Amino acid sequence: MTTVVISGSRRTGNRDQDEFDQIFDYFLSPFTDDEEACVFVGGAVGIDSLSLTWLVSHTPARLVIAAPGKVSRQPREAQAAIALAERSGRAQIVELDHPRFPSTEAYHARNRWMVDRAQLLIAFPLGDDPKSGTWFTIRYAAEQRKPRLIVPI
Numbered sequence: 001m002t003t004v005v006i007s008g009s010r011r012t013g014n015r016d017q018d019e020f021d022q023i024f025d026y027f028l029s030p031f032t033d034d035e036e037a038c039v040f041v042g043g044a045v046g047i048d049s050l051s052l053t054w055l056v057s058h059t060p061a062r063l064v065i066a067a068p069g070k071v072s073r074q075p076r077e078a079q080a081a082i083a084l085a086e087r088s089g090r091a092q093i094v095e096l097d098h099p100r101f102p103s104t105e106a107y108h109a110r111n112r113w114m115v116d117r118a119q120l121l122i123a124f125p126l127g128d129d130p131k132s133g134t135w136f137t138i139r140y141a142a143e144q145r146k147p148r149l150i151v152p153i
Contacts, residue, residue, distance in 0.1 A: 004031045005040045005114045007137040008047025008124030009153060017050070020153075024054040027122060027151050037061035040114040042107075043074055043093075047124045047134075047153070049081035056088045063091040064117075068110035069101030104133070111137040115144060122149045 006028070012020065032039055032055060039055055042048045043065040055061060063085050067074055071082055071093060085091035096113060098106035111133060115121060121141040125134040141148050 001036045001038060002031050002120070003038045003040070003118040004028075005111075005118040005121045005137075005141075006047065006051045006124075007042065007111060007114075007121060007134050008051070009126035009132070009134055010044055010046035010048075011126050012046045012050060012153065014126070015153060020050050021054060023124075023151065023153070024051060025058070027149065028055070029059070031120065031122070032059040032061040035060040035062070038064060038118075040064045040066060040118055042110055042114065043067045043071065043078055043082050044107075045075050045077045049078050051124075052081040052085055056085050056090075061090070063088075064094060064114075065091055066094045066096060066110050066114050068096050068098050068106040070095050070097060073101065107133050108136055108140075112140055115141050115146060118146070120147050120149065122151065124151050124153045126153050 039061050041052045100106050123134050123138050
């Protein structure tokens with residue numbers, strides 16, 4: 001069984017949906033094309049919501065959606081993607097209910113939780129700001145000696 005974490009920017013306005021669908025087809029399909037695959041997604045806006053929607057429509061993979069707080073406290077766009085995943089019957093929702101949500105600390109804890117449970121990180125950073133959550137997750141996966149596929153968006 002392949003276990004993958006998807007992490008990426010919340011800012012995705014630089015590309016349209018068709019472009020992201022092509023990117024996901026190319027970079028996610030090889031790891032998510034069977035029902036034994038398990039994908040961890042953070043359940044936020046941006047790459048999380050876009051990839052979650054794509055995964056529901058294009059793959060049979062099992063989905064684990066990790067919310068750093070409660071799903072009810074996520075933005076509407078993220079809640080809609082999570083609800084779509086739930087209706088697919090392939091999603092497990094994990095509410096980590098971090099005591100400091102929303103905070104950088106809560107998002108980093110969520111990302112570490114996902115990386116700790118997966119074999120591979122597929123990251124979609126926007127830019128190279130070392131303070132971004134995506135780059136934090138990439139560095140954490142490197143420290144854990146996990147393979148990383150980095151796809152700049």
